[in-house]
Every structure is written in structure tokens, then in C-alpha cells.
Amino acid sequence: MELDRAFCAVGEFGSCQRRFVAVLVGLQWCLIEQEAYKVSLASSLFFAGLLIGNITFGPLSDKFGRRPVYLTGLFFDVILGYISAFAPSYRIFAMSRLGVGVMNGGTALVSFVLMQEYVGKSFWALTGSLAHMTFAVGIAFYAMLGYCIRDWRTLAFVSNSPGAFFFLLSYLLPESPRWLHSQGSVEKAEVIMHYIACGNGKESLKIKLKPLGGSGKIQxxxxxxxxxxxxxxxxxxxxxxxxxxxxxxxxxxxxxxxxxxxxxxxxxxxxxxxxxxxxxxxxxxxxxxxxxxxxxxxxxxxxxxxxxxxxxxxxxxxxxxxxxxxxxxxxxxxxxxxxxxxxxxxxxxxxxxxxxxxxxxxxxxxxxxxxxxxxxxxxxxxxxxxxxxxxxxxxxxxxxxxxxxxxxxxxxxxxxxxxxxxxxxxx
Structure with a gap:
């Protein structure tokens, strides 16, 4: 069975992604006059981290798999987010923002690809659009949090906490069957496809994928x-x-x-x-x-x-x-x-x-x-x-x-x- 036809047969399930918006902390460490530039520097470090994460996480997930790279990035994203919330000094805060940017940028990218590869191509438009809609809703939700919580440390802690919950849920996610199939691991891909089929009430469906050209891992x-x-x-x-x-x-x-x-x-x-x-x-x-x-x-x-x-x-x-x-x-x-x-x-x-x-x-x-x-x-x-x-x-x-x-x-x-x-x- 070809992989696209297999996805059409077994049904679909998806994933989710999250973003964490940086907060301004100028008043915390008296970043005024000659030190005022450090407020913008913290935001710049976050966006620089996003760029680094975009570059590095993609090739890593193509080589080692979507799931391990996604879980590793999400874990350190959450940890570094909490470090930002409780940072005792500006230097630690700034470096944690850089780290959060790296993990956030890379994890968001890998999670999007992982989500798309869980479902058949006919559902890519729906899942991709819903993923971006959650980002837009997240902006509005963060604005509501900012209105209700004025202390920046509390705001950082609360906005980061859903990541810990999603990390625990993400452990239930299998590896991308498309990635496994592209690497020559046809049997593992078949097992995951059957797992998806069972989750959609199609336990009796037999999954048999066609191996790609050549033998073993695609060179x-x-x-x-x-x-x-x-x-x-x-x-x-x-x-x-x-x-x-x-x-x-x-x-x-x-x-x-x-x-x-x-x-x-x-x-x-x-x-x-x-x-x-x-x-x-x-x-x-x-x-x-x-x-x-x-x-x-x-x-x-x-x-x-x-x-x-x-x-x-x-x-x-x-x-x-x-x-x-x-x-x-x-x-x-x-x-x-x-x-x-x-x-x-x-x-x-x-x-x-x-x-x-x-x-x-x-x-x-x-x-x-x-x-x-x-x-x-x-x-x-x-x-x-x-x-x-x-x-x-x-x-x-x-x-x-x-x-x-x-x-x-x-x-x-x-x-x-x-x-x-x-x-x-x-x-």
C-alpha cells in the first residue's frame, strides 16, 4: 500500500504548537538612561534565538527523527521559560531569552512538520490552517493575561506553564510514519499506521506499505x-x-x-x-x-x-x-x-x-x-x-x-x- 493511500484509509489525528511572548523587564533592574538599550536587547536575543532554532532543528529532525528533536526542544523551552520568570539578574534573564528563542523557533517548526506528517495530504490544508489560527488566538489570549496579571514574573510563569502540560501530552505521540518510511523503516511505519487506525476505530484494517526504491535507509x-x-x-x-x-x-x-x-x-x-x-x-x-x-x-x-x-x-x-x-x-x-x-x-x-x-x-x-x-x-x-x-x-x-x-x-x-x-x- 502506498503511504498516501494508507493515510486516507486509517484516518487522522493531530498535534499542537505553542508560542511564548517575551515580557519587558526594564523596571526590574532599573534599565534606564544608558542601560535602557538592554530592554530591547533582551527581545533581540529572543528573535536571534528563533533564527538559530529555525536553522538547526530542521536538519536535526531530518536526521534523527521528528519526535526526539521535538520533545527535546519542548523540554528545554519549558525549563528556560521558567528560568526567565525567576531570573535573579539581567544577564541570566537575557541568556535564558536567547535559549527560549532557540528552542521555541526550532520546536514550532518541527511540531508543524510532525503534525502534517501524521495526517494524509488531503488534510494538510485543514491542519496547517488550524495551527496558524491557534497562534492568532494565542495573541488575544496573551493580551487578556497581560490585562489580568500586571506582575511580569507572574505573567511569565503563567504563560509558560501550559508548555509543561503539552510536554507530558507529547510523550503519547509516536514518530512520524512518513519520516520512518523515508528512512527505510517500513515495518515501524506500518506499526504506527496501525496504531492510528485503531485510534480511529479501524482495528481490522491491514496496513502494508510499499518500500521505497533501494534497500535500507534512503541514501x-x-x-x-x-x-x-x-x-x-x-x-x-x-x-x-x-x-x-x-x-x-x-x-x-x-x-x-x-x-x-x-x-x-x-x-x-x-x-x-x-x-x-x-x-x-x-x-x-x-x-x-x-x-x-x-x-x-x-x-x-x-x-x-x-x-x-x-x-x-x-x-x-x-x-x-x-x-x-x-x-x-x-x-x-x-x-x-x-x-x-x-x-x-x-x-x-x-x-x-x-x-x-x-x-x-x-x-x-x-x-x-x-x-x-x-x-x-x-x-x-x-x-x-x-x-x-x-x-x-x-x-x-x-x-x-x-x-x-x-x-x-x-x-x-x-x-x-x-x-x-x-x-x-x-x-
């Missing part, structure tokens, strides 16, 4: 991330996807900065910034499953829509009508770029073979972090002209949207397990 998985450079098909896809991911992050945070002009309660505004992304989930599920849209056209359309939102914002900065309010337009653009972010995760997962899927997502996520780092500097270009930041964000969104059209469509296509299958699909 092309050994080089890992180097294949992204040496393999011509992967190199072309990776270059395009890196730019798309970079623009997604750049425009997302750029529109967020513009939406930051909203007046009113700070906690309510933060909650709205998260909840405005929730509609992206049903939008993505609807469009990417339609043959006339698919993954490629949907991603491109959302990117172009976000780009146009930035361009229109440039012309409507001084206008404050009911339907053409610049802030409303910026939030609409954020919804579009959030939907693009959602879709590109699913799309990228389907463009890479199983043996190198995590490494590919890790490299793309790395450029995503670079976009997030550079985004705050773009608004400073308004010293040249107030329109320049909107031009940068708008052109970036439009160019990424059109460049995305050069990638192949993956809707209703079988999941590629190894590099031989990838090469065959291109011929």
Missing part, C-alpha cells in the same frame, strides 16, 4: 541541507521560497507597525491584532482546496493583495473616510499577508521531499526572521519621503506574489518522499 537523505544548494530543482524552489517567506515577514510586520497608530486601550488593540488574523484560516481552507485556485495561485493572490493594500495606504494616508480608512486598510492587508503566511507553510511542506522537508522549512523560516528584523527599519525611510515605506512594502508584496507563480502546483499531487521521486516529477 540521499544523508547530505541534508546541502541538497538545497546542490540539487538543481531544490535550489530553484528554495531561492523563490526564501524570497516569498522573507516578504511575508517584512510586509506582515510592516503593516503591523502601521496599524500601531490605532488609538484606545493597549490590551484591546493587541487582542484585535491577533483576532484579525483568525478569518485567514477559513479563507485559506476554502481557496487552496479549489482546483481553480490551488496552493500556488492562492499564495500569489494573498501576497499581491497585501502589496496593493500598502500601495493604497500610500495614497490614502491623509484620508479618513468610512470605507477607505488607512488603519482599516492596513488591518485588511494584515489579514491578507497572514493568509499568505498560512498558505506558504502548507505549500512549502508539499514542495519539499520528506527526507529534507524540515531542512527546507528551516532555511525558509530563517529568511522569514530576517524580514522581521529588517521590517522596523523600513519606516525610518520616511525621512526621505513619507511614501517610501509604503512603496517598499508594496513592491515587495507584489514582486513576491508574481514570483510565486513560477513554482509548481501541488494540489492533488502525491507527496514526494525522496530526491529520486522529486527528479522524476520534474521530467
Amino acid at each position: 540521499d537523505s544523508a547530505p541534508g541541507v546541502l541538497n538545497l544548494v546542490t540539487h538543481p530543482v531544490l535550489r530553484r524552489r528554495t531561492i523563490i521560497l526564501m524570497y516569498v517567506w522573507y516578504v511575508c515577514s517584512l510586509v506582515y510586520y510592516g503593516l503591523t507597525l502601521n496599524a500601531g497608530e490605532l488609538k484606545g486601550n493597549l490590551y484591546l488593540n493587541i487582542a484585535l491584532y491577533g483576532l484579525v488574523e483568525v478569518p485567514a484560516c477559513p479563507l485559506c481552507i476554502y481557496f487552496i482546496e479549489k482546483p481553480w485556485a490551488g496552493r500556488r495561485k492562492t499564495t500569489s493572490a494573498f501576497l499581491i493583495s497585501a502589496g496593493f493594500a500598502c500601495i493604497l495606504n500610500m495614497f490614502l494616508r491623509e484620508y479618513s473616510g468610512l470605507f477607505w480608512n488607512p488603519i482599516l486598510l492596513a488591518l485588511s492587508g494584515k489579514l491578507a499577508i497572514s493568509a499568505a503566511f498560512n498558505t506558504v507553510y502548507i505549500y512549502t511542506s508539499e514542495l519539499y521531499p520528506t527526507v529534507i522537508r524540515n531542512a527546507g522549512l528551516g532555511v525558509c523560516s530563517m529568511t522569514c526572521r530576517l524580514g522581521g528584523i529588517l521590517a522596523p527599519f523600513v519606516p525610518t525611510m520616511k525621512s526621505i519621503s513619507p511614501s517610501v515605506p509604503f512603496v517598499v512594502f508594496g513592491i515587495s508584496g507584489l514582486s513576491a506574489g508574481f514570483l510565486d507563480l513560477l513554482l509548481p502546483e501541488t494540489l492533488n499531487q502525491p507527496i514526494i518522499e525522496n530526491l529520486q521521486d522529486l527528479q522524476a516529477s520534474e521530467t
